[in-house]
Amino acid sequence: MATDYELDDFDREILRRVQADARATGEEIGAQIGLSAAAVQRRIKQLRKLGVITAEVALVNPAAVGQAMSFIVGVELERERVDMLDAFRRAARADPNVQQCYYVTGESDFILIVTARDMDDFEQFTRRLLFDNANIRRFTTHVVMARDKVGSMVPV
Amino acid sequence: MATDYELDDFDREILRRVQADARATGEEIGAQIGLSAAAVQRRIKQLRKLGVITAEVALVNPAAVGQAMSFIVGVELERERVDMLDAFRRAARADPNVQQCYYVTGESDFILIVTARDMDDFEQFTRRLLFDNANIRRFTTHVVMARDKVGSMVPV
DNA sequence: TATGAAACATGTGGTCG
DNA sequence: CGACCACATGTTTCATA
Numbered sequence: 001m002a003t004d005y006e007l008d009d010f011d012r013e014i015l016r017r018v019q020a021d022a023r024a025t026g027e028e029i030g031a032q033i034g035l036s037a038a039a040v041q042r043r044i045k046q047l048r049k050l051g052v053i054t055a056e057v058a059l060v061n062p063a064a065v066g067q068a069m070s071f072i073v074g075v076e077l078e079r080e081r082v083d084m085l086d087a088f089r090r091a092a093r094a095d096p097n098v099q100q101c102y103y104v105t106g107e108s109d110f111i112l113i114v115t116a117r118d119m120d121d122f123e124q125f126t127r128r129l130l131f132d133n134a135n136i137r138r139f140t141t142h143v144v145m146a147r148d149k150v151g152s153m154v155p156v
Numbered sequence: 157m158a159t160d161y162e163l164d165d166f167d168r169e170i171l172r173r174v175q176a177d178a179r180a181t182g183e184e185i186g187a188q189i190g191l192s193a194a195a196v197q198r199r200i201k202q203l204r205k206l207g208v209i210t211a212e213v214a215l216v217n218p219a220a221v222g223q224a225m226s227f228i229v230g231v232e233l234e235r236e237r238v239d240m241l242d243a244f245r246r247a248a249r250a251d252p253n254v255q256q257c258y259y260v261t262g263e264s265d266f267i268l269i270v271t272a273r274d275m276d277d278f279e280q281f282t283r284r285l286l287f288d289n290a291n292i293r294r295f296t297t298h299v300v301m302a303r304d305k306v307g308s309m310v311p312v
Numbered sequence: 313t314a315t316g317a318a319a320c321a322t323g324t325g326g327t328c329g
Numbered sequence: 330c331g332a333c334c335a336c337a338t339g340t341t342t343c344a345t346a
Contacts, residue, residue, distance in 0.1 A: 007221060015221065018214035022178055025323060036331050041324065052220040057213065057307060058174035064208040065163060065171065065312045072260060072267050093305050101305040104228060104298035111228050111298060115310055142260035142267060149249050149257040150308065153213075154271060156221045181338065192316050197339060315346080323338070329331090 007052070010035060012156045014043055015052070019153050022056040059150075067115040070099075070144035071122060074108035075130065076137045084135045085109070091133075097125045108140070163208070166191060168312045170199055171208070175309050178212040215307060223271040226255075226300035227278060230264035231286065232293045240291045241265070247289075253281045264296070 007015070013033045017024050026037035026044070033040075047053045062070065077084055085103070092101040092112060100113035116122035130139050163171070169189045173180050182193035182200070189196075203209045218226065233240055241259070248257040248268060256269040272278035286295050 012221075015214070015216055019216060020211075020213065022212045022214045027323075037323080038325080038332080039330060042330090045325080047216075050220070051217055053214045054217050055176075055215045055307070056178045057176065057215060057309075058171070058178045058209045059211045059213060059308055060171055060175060060203075060310050060312070061207055061210050062310045064206070065168075065310060067310050067312075070258070072258060089304050096311040098305060099308055099310070101303075102226070102228060102298075102300045103302040103304060104300050106296065106298040108298065140262065142258075142262040142264065144258045144260050146259040147257075148245050148259060149254060153255060154216050154218045154221060154223050155252040156216070156223075183338085193338085194317080194340085195315060198314085201340090313346100315344105317343090317345105319340100319342080321338100321340075324336080326333105326335085328333075 007156070010039075011043055011047065011052075014040060015047070015154075015156045018044065018053070018056075019156075062115050066117050069116050069118065069122065070147065071112075071114045071116065072142040072144060073112040073114055073126075073130075074140040074142075075110040075112065076107065076139065077109045078135045078137045080109065088133075088135065091129060095125070095129055097121070098129075163312070166195075167199060167203065167208075170196060171203070171310075171312045174200065174209070174212075175307075175312075218271045222273050225272050225274060225278060226303065227268075227270045227272065228298040228300060229268040229270055229282075229286075230296040230298075231266040231268065232263065232295065233265045234291045234293045236265065244289075244291065247285060251281070251285055253277070254285075 010033060014029060017029050026040040030037045030040045044053070062068070077088065088110065092098050092110065097114050097116055098112055099115055102111045103109065104111055114122070114125060116125060130136050166189060170185055173185050182196040186193045186196045233244065244266065245259070248254050248266065253270050253272055254268055255271055258267045259265065260267055270278070270281060272281060286292050
């Protein structure tokens with residue numbers, strides 16, 4: 001957990017840099033913030049162990065792998081029962097087209113970020129996860145025309 | 157660019173793995189898919205150069221760095237004029253609280269994923285980007301209660 | 313053109329002061 | 330925390346198919 005670890009300025013500087021580029025070497029970062037390479041790596045290791053850094057991942061361009069389209073889908077469940085919530089959650093999490101899934105307050109219960117090769121692929125997705133599901137009252141679809149900012153850069 | 161590079165099965169297997177863990181070594185991946193470490197690293201290098209892999213980044217837990225809250229905000233502009241769109245785009249992109257920004261079809265013009273330390277921080281954000289902006293007709297806010305799936309894993 | 317093996321260079325992680 | 334050292338990793342070269 002460690003949801004309330006006290007970061008110092010060095011930690012924050014390191015996080016800013018590895019969020020932009022996880023392959024930055026300890027030496028590079030250290031030279032920029034005034035720390036030895038070893039010290040930087042010690043801190044990164046600690047940040048990983050504490051769960052501040054949850055993962056280091058490669059970002060792939062969806063268009064480059066034939067996933068040309070993105071959608072944002074708001075889902076309203078029929079009745080907010082805990083077991084239904086959990087069932088939908090698990091289905092969304094397991095679906096390969098679902099990039100992100102948020103459980104939210106407001107008109108919608110869930111908001112999904114979805115990628116698909118084309119409209120047909122998206123339609124198959126909606127049938128699989130949404131239409132063939134009696135728990136779902138309605139859903140709204142937004143087609144993404146441009147991703148202006150992407151990734152999960154957190155201000156630290 | 158290279159938005160239409162033909163990936164083979166090896167490339168796809170590699171992408172699946174580095175999307176989950178960018179620190180996986182060439183040797184580990186190679187052992188799993190039946191390729192030498194050198195071959196895997198050559199392919200990763202190529203995928204980077206072609207823009208299939210756009211970045212390798214560290215994911216940080218927002219709660220662990222005092223960004224306890226997340227919001228999804230739908231923004232409707234007053235009039236869809238190109239210069240207004242671009243102006244909003246640039247402002248959203250530059251705002252440190254905006255994690256992601258999508259330009260979409262449908263009721264909203266933009267959908268933003270926003271993090272904030274607390275409600276007060278979020279309120280400052282809405283004033284900065286939304287209230288003090290004559291171009292914005294209205295916006296809707298969803299408070300994120302749970303992030304069930306996060307990251308940008310693309311099915312390949 | 314792409315591969316595997318080996319040599320080389322660089323980055324990483326531990327232990328010491 | 331910095332300096333060092335052992336080890337792992339990534340990169341390049343080269344012969345081969």
